Amino acid sequence: MASNVVSPASKTSSRGSDSRKHSDDTRLALLFITPAAVGFLVFLIWPLIRGIYLSFTSYNLLTPATWNGLNNYKQMILDPVFWNALKVTLEYVVINIGVQTIIALVIAVMMQRLTKSLVVRGIILTPYLVSNVVAALTGLWILDTNLGIFNELLKLIGINPVGFFTDGPWVIPTIALVNVWRYVGYTSLLIFAGLQTIPPDLYEAARTDGASEVQMFARITMPLLRPILALVLIISIIGSFQVFDTVSVTTQGGPVDSSRVLQYYIYDMAFGRFRFGYASALSVALLIVLMIVTFIQYRLTRAGQTDLA
Amino acid sequence: MATLAPVDVTTDSTPPAIAPAGRKRVSVGRVIAWIVMIVIMVVTLAPFYWIIRTALSSNGDLLTHPSDPFPVGFSLDSFKRVFGWQTGAAAVAAGGAGQPINFWLYLRNSVIVSCLVTAGQVFFSAMAAYAFARLKWRARGPVFAVFLAGLMVPAIFTFLPNFVLIKELHMIDTLIGIALPSMLISPFAIFFLRQFFATIPNEIEEAALIDGASKVGIFFRLVIPMSAAPITTLAVLTYITSWNDYFWPLMVSYTDKSRVLTVALAVFKSQTPNTGPDWAGLMAATLVAALPMLVLFLVFARRIVNSIGFSGIK
Secondary structure, eight states, X not given: OHHHHHHHHXXXXXXXXXXXXXXXXXXXXXXXXXXXXXXXXXXXXHHHHHHHHHTTEEOOSSSOOEEOTTHHHHHHHHOHHHHHHHHHHHHHHHHHXXXXXXXXXXXXHHHHHHOOOHHHHHHHHGGGGSOHHHHHHHHHHHXXXXXXXXXXXXXXXXXXXXXXXXXXXXXXXXXXXXXXXXXXHHXXXXXXXXXXXXXXXXXXXXXXXXXXXXXXIIIIIHHHHHHHHHHHXXXXXXXXXXXXXXXXXXXXXXXXXXXXXXXXXXXIIIIISOOHHHHHHHHHHHHHHHHHHHHHHHXXXXXXOXXXX | OOOSOOOOSSSOOSOOTTHHHHTTOOOHHHHHHHHHHHHHHHHHHHHHHHHHHHHTSOHHHHHHOTTOSSOSSOOSHHHHHHHTXXXXXXXXXXXXXXXXXXXXXXXXXXHHHXXXXXXXXXXXXXXXXXXXXXXOOTTHHHHHXXXXXXXXXXXXXXXXXXXXXXXXXXXXXXXXXXXXXHHSOOHHHHHHHHHHHHTSOHHHHHHHHHTTOOHHHHIIIIIHHHTHHHHHHHHHHHHHHHHHOOHHHHHHOOSGGGOOHHHHHHHHHHOOOTTSOOHHHHHHHHHHHHHHHHHHHHHHHHHHHHHOSOOOOO
8 A cells, every 4th residue: 555655656757758758857857856855955965064074073152173183083082971871861761661652552552443533533643733832831741840730630549649740760761751742643644554455355354264353463463563663663663762852941951860862962062052063963863873773673673574574 | 664654445336345145134243343433433523512502501500519420510712711801810810810811812823833834834745745756857756765764753852953943044933933843844734645647647647748738737737637636635634733732832832912812822721720730721722722623533534534544655
């Protein structure tokens, strides 16, 4: 199903070029891709190169960048805040992605087996339509230690109020779950779309053979969904590593450094202390982490293969 | 490659697999599944109710009745604060920060930035998509592959260097400075539109050529109108993304003149009065900032929901 969407393109165009060999649109094509190409080179490729270059310099924005070789990287290796930021970010990603993927899978499978109602899917997606800032502020209010309704409900069942945004061990799980609220619907719709590619007659056949829902999930849904699940995971993990908005609005890295995720540390280094060179080196580190994670994941989950073939 | 894409799941006319056999199987399992589903929907929507409930309350009563399920000390003061219809003294008395809030300015800024980004990105991406889908030129394949590779560069990595660039262009603290980096290209948008453009039958294009239309004319008078639906979907999605953007505007905007709603909300939050956060005002501001996108969603729900899917999976 999925590949059908792309394949007609190549067919029609190759047929077209056979019948109209004389026409060559190079000039017009170049004109048409010029704005996009300018944007691509100036705002995507050039920053990529420049970011790597700046990571080898000392730069405070006011005076020109001066080359300082590997100093930033040497400093980074000895920087305990960097390693803590990496640890905190990983903790965030594990909680955020773990919880989000499981809930999204449950929602998607239930939608597939119970209802294809557009209203249900619309409701599930609603939090995705508001900004991270809105989600963060709402979370901050609902989970407030003294006045938050969630702590009030905890009190009702005899649990002492929890400082979700003020108590060190709680902040990262809290921020991770606030973002699960915002993104889980979107993720579940991606998985749901993937589920539509599984032929319904497989379930029919299984049911005829007396298989239970659980058996069908384990033997049909999971194996056939694996490649799509792997792609969803790669995309959401890359996004998850870049967490910033929620931290910036709620805890600003605190208490102490317990929610100082990498991206917030980079921002703080660049705009709080004007150390753009060092901030760039931190960005390169994050880029490398993302590349490694993607590569490992791609290998582990064999994302390119499907059991359907 | 997993992206938002035109996989239309609802037009799938095959009945739900469960339907035929489902009639007599109103099993315990299904009941439990429905209960779980309803709980999930309630958890999804409850925060929205709580935003409204808090926004319609007054700060003093929120302190004394934190768990009342309905608005306490019903008042619209919080909205007046957000819209700047309340004097500083009155705002302080109601538990606000008393600083002026230029809500209408931030709203205008958000609208301008989102319109610029959407118009630019969709139009320029449509042009590029047309070149990749329907024009014949030798470097087409490789150039398209390079553009697609752009999808792999994490946005996070381009922020700092782009900030330096925008600074060199003297566009810091301007709306154009916020919009420019995402106005010209989105590899995803090109990828998205190219698929639709490619499905337009060749015969239609050839008939137009015989009638004397130019390739440029075909783009404007044939390809764009025929792709109105996907272009609208893409525009709505781009608008929402741009509206909700926080990190990049936070870096570029320093003063009110270029402040967009997301950044303004965070600033509003940081101006905590001595008496404690102005929760009623904050929730009113949150509601007002989120409302335009929720309305947009209500109007385009079907398109948006159906646009989320996969394409091009090998």
